[in-house]
Amino acid sequence: MSRLTPPVFENDHRLGPDDAPVTLVEYGDYECPHCGAAHPIVAEVLRVMGRRLRFVYRNFPLAEIHPHAEHAAESAEAAGAEGKFWEMHDTLFENQDALDDANLARYAKVRGLDMPRFVAALEAGTYAPRVRSDFLSGVRSGVNGTPTFFINGVRHEGPRDLPSLLRALEVAAVARVG
Numbered sequence: 071m072s073r074l075t076p077p078v079f080e081n082d083h084r085l086g087p088d089d090a091p092v093t094l095v096e097y098g099d100y101e102c103p104h105c106g107a108a109h110p111i112v113a114e115v116l117r118v119m120g121r122r123l124r125f126v127y128r129n130f131p132l133a134e135i136h137p138h139a140e141h142a143a144e145s146a147e148a149a150g151a152e153g154k155f156w157e158m159h160d161t162l163f164e165n166q167d168a169l170d171d172a173n174l175a176r177y178a179k180v181r182g183l184d185m186p187r188f189v190a191a192l193e194a195g196t197y198a199p200r201v202r203s204d205f206l207s208g209v210r211s212g213v214n215g216t217p218t219f220f221i222n223g224v225r226h227e228g229p230r231d232l233p234s235l236l237r238a239l240e241v242a243a244v245a246r247v248g
Contacts, residue, residue, distance in 0.1 A: 072212035072225035078126050083155050085116060086124035091246040092239050095126040095220040097208040100143060100162040101136035101169055102216045109163040111232045118236060122243055127159060129204040130216050138169035140201065145174040147197035148188050149181060157181050222246065 078084070078093055096112065098105040116125055129146070131139030142162050149158030161177045162169065171192065178188045191197060208218070212225060219226040219235070221242045228234050 072220075074220040074223040074225075075210040076207060077223060078124075082126045082128065083150060083159075084124055084126050085156065086119075087121055088124060090122055090124040091243045092119065092122060093124045093126060093220075093222055094239060095128060095223075097128050097130035097204075097211070097213045097216060097218045099130055099132050099136055099139045099216040100146070101139040101166060102132065103166070104215075105217045106163055106166045108217045108230055109160075111230065111235060114232055115235055115239065119239060119243075123239065128208060129201045130208045130213055130218070131201065131205065132216060140198070141171060141174060141192060142169045143201045143204075144192060144195070144197040145178065145188070147200050148191045149178065149183055151191075151197075152183050152187075154181050154183065 074095055078095065082095075094112070094115070096105075096108070098108070112125065116123060129143040131143045133140045146155055146158045146162060149155050158177065158181055161181065165173065165177065174192065175185070175189060179185055211218075211220070217230065219230065221238055226235070226238055228238055
């Protein structure tokens with residue numbers, strides 16, 4: 071049974087209350103079609119679970135097979151530095167087939183980011199260490215593909231469809247509260 075290493079901490083990108091009974095962590099790749107398929111499922115899980123769920127996203131770009139994944143992750147981090155991580159996160163998943171640098175800049179502009187700052191950050195690799203840190207935490211946690219989910223710190227080995235994921239989260243919520 072793989073455990074999340076390190077546990078969720080304050081620098082993670084989080085949605086939902088920190089005291090929620092269930093924490094769902096996703097290691098994902100913005101260019102991965104499986105992560106793209108999981109994105110609306112996670113959105114629905116967040117809607118259904120409401121304040122009982124905290125969701126955390128960590129970058130795990132599989133650069134060898136997804137050539138734009140690394141810069142996409144860095145662009146999400148650059149948006150996060152301006153308080154717009156989740157907006158960029160959603161935009162990237164909604165536009166998985168167009169993640170080259172020109173499109174990343176276009177998405178940043180649409181999201182109202184400081185364009186000189188954004189472009190300079192991508193060119194300089196400013197957020198590459200953050201992406202690398204997420205990636206290495208995934209490796210330490212036993213992640214070998216995307217998406218990989220952890221529920222309350224334990225790797226979710228079951229199916230990733232909506233009913234199965236909701237069932238696993240509800241079981242974890244009951245176990246935590248009970």
